[in-house]
Amino acid sequence: MIELSLYPHQADLRDRTREALAKHRRVILTAPPGVGKTRIAKWILGASANREPGPDQSGLSLFTVHRRPLVDNASDSFGEEPRLRHGVIMSNRKPAYGARVQVASIDTLNSWFLDGGQYDTSLTFDLIVWDECHSNHSKFARFLEKHDAYRKETGKHPAFVIGLSATPEAKGLSDIYRKIVLGPPTQWLIDNGFLSPFRYFRATQGQLGLLVKRGDTFTPDSEAAAMAGLSGALVRDWKRLAEGRPTVGFFPRRQHAQEARLELEEAGLRVAYVDGDTDDDSRKRVFWELNNGRLDYLCNVQVVERGTDIPAIACVQLCVAIGSVSRCRQMIGRGSRFDPVKYPQKTDCIVLDHGGNIKRHGFFEDDPLWSLDRSKGSGGEVATRPTIECPHCQAIYRGGKCRQCGYEPTKKERKGQGLEFDGTELIEVKERRKGSRTAKSAEDLMLSALYSAGRSGRTWKQAVGMFFGLAKKQGSPEYRIPARVTVGGHTYRMLPFGHNMSGRRVDMLFPFTVERGAHGGDFLE
Numbered sequence: 001m002i003e004l005s006l007y008p009h010q011a012d013l014r015d016r017t018r019e020a021l022a023k024h025r026r027v028i029l030t031a032p033p034g035v036g037k038t039r040i041a042k043w044i045l046g047a048s049a050n051r052e053p054g055p056d057q058s059g060l061s062l063f064t065v066h067r068r069p070l071v072d073n074a075s076d077s078f079g080e081e082p083r084l085r086h087g088v089i090m091s092n093r094k095p096a097y098g099a100r101v102q103v104a105s106i107d108t109l110n111s112w113f114l115d116g117g118q119y120d121t122s123l124t125f126d127l128i129v130w131d132e133c134h135s136n137h138s139k140f141a142r143f144l145e146k147h148d149a150y151r152k153e154t155g156k157h158p159a160f161v162i163g164l165s166a167t168p169e170a171k172g173l174s175d176i177y178r179k180i181v182l183g184p185p186t187q188w189l190i191d192n193g194f195l196s197p198f199r200y201f202r203a204t205q206g207q208l209g210l211l212v213k214r215g216d217t218f219t220p221d222s223e224a225a226a227m228a229g230l231s232g233a234l235v236r237d238w239k240r241l242a243e244g245r246p247t248v249g250f251f252p253r254r255q256h257a258q259e260a261r262l263e264l265e266e267a268g269l270r271v272a273y274v275d276g277d278t279d280d281d282s283r284k285r286v287f288w289e290l291n292n293g294r295l296d297y298l299c300n301v302q303v304v305e306r307g308t309d310i311p312a313i314a315c316v317q318l319c320v321a322i323g324s325v326s327r328c329r330q331m332i333g334r335g336s337r338f339d340p341v342k343y344p345q346k347t348d349c350i351v352l353d354h355g356g357n358i359k360r361h362g363f364f365e366d367d368p369l370w371s372l373d374r375s376k377g378s379g380g381e382v383a384t385r386p387t388i389e390c391p392h393c394q395a396i397y398r399g400g401k402c403r404q405c406g407y408e409p410t411k412k413e414r415k416g417q418g419l420e421f422d423g424t425e426l427i428e429v430k431e432r433r434k435g436s437r438t439a440k441s442a443e444d445l446m447l448s449a450l451y452s453a454g455r456s457g458r459t460w461k462q463a464v465g466m467f468f469g470l471a472k473k474q475g476s477p478e479y480r481i482p483a484r485v486t487v488g489g490h491t492y493r494m495l496p497f498g499h500n501m502s503g504r505r506v507d508m509l510f511p512f513t514v515e516r517g518a519h520g521g522d523f524l525e
């Protein structure tokens with residue numbers, strides 16, 4: 001067994017995935033980027049590699065991805081301590097077929113193992129993890145069909161399959177998968193410091209009236225027409241709201257992205273451009289540069305939205321009108337990674353929306369109701385809750401004072417947007433409805449406060465302040481600090497009022513808040 005520790009919410013997701021796998025055989029693990037899907041998969045693959053194979057098994061597992069550079073990413077993360085021994089199946093690499101875990105791209109698998117429509121090798125897998133399973137679904141389906149048919153011929157059980165995706169929506173997913181296992185709510189992940197907070201701005205709008213829908217997405221031509229002529233405003237809006245933030249900009253057409261690049265360069269920014277034809281090495285270098293402060297801005301067309309890991313990104317500029325909630329979430333999700341230790345300068349990510357996308361698809365915090373029933377091709381619906389646009393600074397937010405400038409819109413201004421404010425949240429004037437979220441217990445709120453305080457270097461006293469803030473915010477001002485909290489099966493005493501360690505940092509008192517599985521300290525029972 002590799003000693004890979006996971007946060008309690010990751011361990012919970014792992015356990016639920018394994019249970020679902022045992023019951024349904026083919027499942028999708030869904031969570032936003034930054035939750036650690038690869039890490040959870042690493043744990044499960046490691047456990048599988050430690051089991052003695054049965055008579056109907058090959059003893060091998062596979063992690064497969066949709067592009068060659070992602071093979072390296074996966075191999076790197078499996079190579080981190082604790083190391084998961086694995087082989088890489090790729091041209092110009094020395095294979096290690098003896099390793100119980102293999103990593104390969106789906107194109108390599110299809111070209112090496114499928115010959116004339118038959119599976120032509122004795123290498124098959126008991127467990128397959130397929131990364132970004134919403135993308136290139138048909139390639140994987142083709143592989144799996146032949147692979148499992150060959151296993152049947154040779155007396156082995158069909159493979160167990162885990163698809164990983166932040167947006168489990170693609171035509172045909174329900175032909176393979178039987179169940180979606182959902183990670184923790186995005187808002188919870190943000191509140192607890194695992195994902196970046198977001199702020200949203202309605203930037204200068206394109207001519208959105210030109211958008212034409214076909215099925216659930218806009219036609220590429222209308223997308224391009226709707227956003228034409230925006231380049232001047234995108235520079236101005238970025239300077240006003242996002243200057244100094246490592247930024248990724250999304251554009252409908254290569255021509256738009258290239259024009260934007262010129263404009264941004266004229267404004268003095270260090271800019272790079274990538275599209276689908278950029279070679280893997282250049283792409284990798286550009287991502288590194290943006291991540292390490294050598295670039296200010298990356299213009300791209302349909303590249304960065306797929307499984308790219310650039311944790312420093314602190315601004316996502318949507319110079320595109322996006323037709324589907326999945327693509328919108330993939331794009332915004334590039335800014336969701338949050339690592340205050342490695343990137344202390346990133347405290348949040350802002351979204352500059354030139355295409356009315358937030359109004360159409362909701363905030364990143366609004367989790368869609370993913371369901372395999374919809375994967376026959378229609379779009380996943382987000383029940384978009386009302387938002388208000390600050391009359392002063394164009395921030396888009398939900399209720400109360402503007403999170404950006406502190407302005408509180410008047411009743412008249414809210415009504416002007418068809419909205420009213422009920423004390424906690426905005427509601428549409430036509431549909432009067434009290435927020436019905438269930439209240440969290442004092443223990444839940446205490447844990448949230450501990451994680452936030454621990455991960456931002458704050459003290460116990462500050463965590464107490466955060467706890468009371470959270471309690472007040474959810475309408476439970478009567479809450480008191482609980483005597484104990486339980487996390488991942490471990491119980492901790494909370495500090496009594498006036499304790500002599502109250503000025504100490506939470507990460508010292510409760511190390512589990514900053515390090516996976518680091519249970520211990522003076523307050524562990």
Ligand SMILES: [Zn+2]
Pocket residue numbers: 390391392393394395402403404405406407
């Ligand atoms: Zn404002």
